[in-house]
Amino acid sequence: MVVQRNTWQRERVREALADARGFVSAQSLHATLRDENTGIGLATVYRALAGLAAQGDADSLQSPEGESLYRACATRGHHHHLICRSCGLAVEIEATDVEQWARATAAANGFIEAEHVVDIFGLCASCAAARASERDAD
């Protein structure tokens, strides 16, 4: 049974995702690959990303604007992110305390099969500096 084939498209998506410093949307990833030369299809990018996410090679989350963002993460397994809302830069963070708190809170209220969403959005140092100098320029 051939479960999955290797195609250059999937490989390119994986590379592009790895090249991106932080979280990127499927749309912008597609745009990037489009620019490079490849006539890769949007649907293929979505499929590849969904596949990567499914097998744990990528993390996905919803931006506050409702887009799905993806990232190739160094840390496999459960972890959270500190994300720059300007450039998308993401820092992987552990939150052992929060995990416990989440589990305890869920249990205390009779909830089972609890999953939690814990992410921090802000401006990274670079973007903060960039914005500060923009302000100065005004």
Place this chain on the structure above:
Amino acid sequence: MVVQRNTWQRERVREALADARGFVSAQSLHATLRDENTGIGLATVYRALAGLAAQGDADSLQSPEGESLYRACATRGHHHHLICRSCGLAVEIEATDVEQWARATAAANGFIEAEHVVDIFGLCASCAAARASERDAD
């Protein structure tokens, strides 16, 4: 300057939101109001919800499926939720520790203007029980 007018539509949306035990989507809220009799428009529901959320009378969050969900919350000000992914029931929770952790983590990584998303999704006791008896029935 008339800033905002009172219309029965906005009031109905507020009521319907209050009647719902937990988070509901704009779509289902519109469906509910539609059933009641009112020929209220979908756009109006969206506008009312956005308004309520803007003035702090309602909380909004994105479901894992990408829909925007709204809820009339008893607690004004910053708080988080424990949400049943089956019936939408939501429990308001305080997470002082998590707030601090979020702030500290952001600061430690040079991030400013940090906001955090902290929500727990699970199955509430009722839904868990309901599902258990369904299982038995099979």
Place this chain on the structure above:
DNA sequence: CGTCAAGTTGAGAACGATTATCAGTACCGC
């Protein structure tokens, strides 16, 4: 290397949620 079955691809259609448009309406202060 050629063949073949089945997984993949890509263009575009389809879809669902949300937002914008705009003429008609209802609210509010006078």
Place this chain on the structure above:
DNA sequence: GCGGTACTGATAATCGTTCTCAACTTGACG
């Protein structure tokens, strides 16, 4: 009641994502 203006609602438009399906690749087998 009047007038101005914010609001409404039907519909179109937008945007991200998924589906469809014919054409194409890949990989196993000989």
